[in-house]
Amino acid sequence: MNRNDLTEQILHLKKERNALILVHNYQRPEVQAIADYLGDSLDLARRATQTDRSLIVFCGVHFMAESATLLSPEKIILLPVLDAGCPLADCATPEMVRAARLQHPEAVFIAYINTSAAVKAEVDVVCTSANALKIIGHYAKEGRTICYLPDKNLAAFAEQKLGIKIITWPGQCYVHDRLITAEKVKILKHSHPDAVVVAHPEAPPEVLQLAEIVTGTAGMLKAVEHSRTSEWIVVTETGLIDRLHREYPNRRFYGIENAICSQMKLTTLISIRDALEKTQHRITVPEPVASKARQALNRMMELTL
Ligand code: SF4
Numbered sequence: 001m002n003r004n005d006l007t008e009q010i011l012h013l014k015k016e017r018n019a020l021i022l023v024h025n026y027q028r029p030e031v032q033a034i035a036d037y038l039g040d041s042l043d044l045a046r047r048a049t050q051t052d053r054s055l056i057v058f059c060g061v062h063f064m065a066e067s068a069t070l071l072s073p074e075k076i077i078l079l080p081v082l083d084a085g086c087p088l089a090d091c092a093t094p095e096m097v098r099a100a101r102l103q104h105p106e107a108v109f110i111a112y113i114n115t116s117a118a119v120k121a122e123v124d125v126v127c128t129s130a131n132a133l134k135i136i137g138h139y140a141k142e143g144r145t146i147c148y149l150p151d152k153n154l155a156a157f158a159e160q161k162l163g164i165k166i167i168t169w170p171g172q173c174y175v176h177d178r179l180i181t182a183e184k185v186k187i188l189k190h191s192h193p194d195a196v197v198v199a200h201p202e203a204p205p206e207v208l209q210l211a212e213i214v215t216g217t218a219g220m221l222k223a224v225e226h227s228r229t230s231e232w233i234v235v236t237e238t239g240l241i242d243r244l245h246r247e248y249p250n251r252r253f254y255g256i257e258n259a260i261c262s263q264m265k266l267t268t269l270i271s272i273r274d275a276l277e278k279t280q281h282r283i284t285v286p287e288p289v290a291s292k293a294r295q296a297l298n299r300m301m302e303l304t305l
Contacts, residue, residue, distance in 0.1 A: 003030055006269040010034055013276040020053045021272070022068070024060035025217045026239035026264040029246070031059050031272065038243060040218045041067060041113050042128045048072045057275050058283075059267045061086045065283040066117040070294045080271035082281040084263050088202070089114045091171025092150035097122040100147060104167055107145040110135060111296065112154060114173075117285040119149075121292035125299040129154065129201050129216030133161055135303055140164045153177060157201040157208060175237050176202035179259045185210045188233045188254050195254060198223055199235035207235060224248060237261050 001009070011034065014021060022044040023035035032038055037047045041064040048056050048068040057078045058065040063086055065079040092115055101109060101122070109123040112132070120126055127135040132148075136158045139146050146164070148155045150171030159166050172178075180203050189197065189210065198220050199211035208214050213223050217240050224232060224244060231252045234241050241255035274280065285293065 003269065006273060007034055010269060010273050010276065013273065014057075017055055017276055018053050019055040019057055019276060020048075020051050021057045022047055022059065024064060024239070024264065025221075025243055026237040026261055027059050027267055028239070028265055029242045030269055031267055032239070032243055032246075034269070034272070035059070040128070040130070040216060042130070043218060044068065045071050048075060048077065055279075057272055059272065060084070061089075061263050062283070063089045063114060063116055066285055066293075067113060067297065069283050069285050070117060070120075070290060070297055073290065076279070077283050078275045078279065079281050079283050080268075080275040081266040084266045086114050086173075086263060088112075088151060088171055088173040089116055089119075092116075092119045092169060094118045094122050097149065100149075100167075100169075104145065104147055107147040107167060108139045110139070110146060110148045112149065112151050115150065117293040118289055120296045121289045123149075123296050125303065126296045127300055130218050131300065131304045132158055132201070135300060136164075136166070137162050138303055151202055153204050153208075154201045156205050157214065160205070173202045173261075175259055175261045176200055177204055180207055180235055180256045182206040182210060184256050185233065185235060188256070192231055192233060192252075192254055195231035195233045195252070196223075196227070196229045197233045197235060203235055211235060224251070235259075237264065239264060 021036050023032055023038050045067040049071050055076050058068055061084045065077050069077045111123040111126050113128045147167040149169035152168050155166050155168040197211040198213040199208050201214050233254045238255050238260055241253050244253045
């Protein structure tokens with residue numbers, strides 16, 4: 001079956017099942033093309049709460065579907081590929097967090113949204129790349145000791161921006177930390193000297209130093225939307241660049257070659273069709289983990305109102 005036939009089949013099934021398709025910015029272009037909403041993990045989890053449709057296909061990785069489930073427990077959230085995980089999220093386990101809490105009983109524990117629900121249940125509050133500085137800054141102002149997990153680069157960025165010390169975690173996203181390098185960004189800057197460099201804070205400090213703007217994917221989209229700059233070097237996973245090319249055909253976007261998240265690309269049109277046809281794979285979070293993780297997510301919402 002070709003791509004067009006598959007897309008038609010998905011759209012037909014979506015209508016028949018009254019489903020909503022949420023798609024992360026890092027997904028394949030053909031998956032982005034069938035999205036009801038495209039966005040980052042928090043934006044999509046919020047979208048899930050706002051719809052009256054009770055069946056949602058979440059095209060992303062496991063922790064994202066869990067977050068949507070936590071915020072919309074009454075809805076059926078499907079992850080087309082059950083094995084689509086996030087290696088960054090895997091850098092922290094609930095056991096590791098419990099051990100760290102024993103070592104630092106005075107600290108407030110802040111987890112990146114890229115963590116499992118079981119890890120979120122062990123921390124005080126969650127944050128995203130968009131609101132990390134605000135959340136960490138809030139507790140820093142209170143004079144609290146802060147433990148931030150699991151992304152060491154985002155922690156280093158917050159330390160530098162806020163002028164504070166954080167107890168950090170040895171975790172990283174292999175796409176932003178290893179596949180993206182300062183050398184590759186320098187080569188792009190050399191070839192496109194007028195381009196504005198916008199980089200994701202999961203990239204290492206030597207990469208962020210080369211950027212004019214450091215922000216998550218939602219911030220990158222806003223930066224492009226609110227600027228007349230026609231050339232951009234976009235330092236993140238290539239899926240966002242596919243989106244930018246599509247939405248701004250008259251501007252030029254240069255990405256880092258091979259900055260591809262293999263986990264994000266596991267979702268295909270076939271897996272989405274199968275998810276809709278067979279109602280698979282439903283993501284659930286058991287109690288009491290769900291209630292505790294929801295509390296940490298809700299605390300983030302309160303602090304960012
Ligand atoms: S790009 Fe990095 S943080 Fe995002 S899902 Fe892939 S491994 Fe995880």
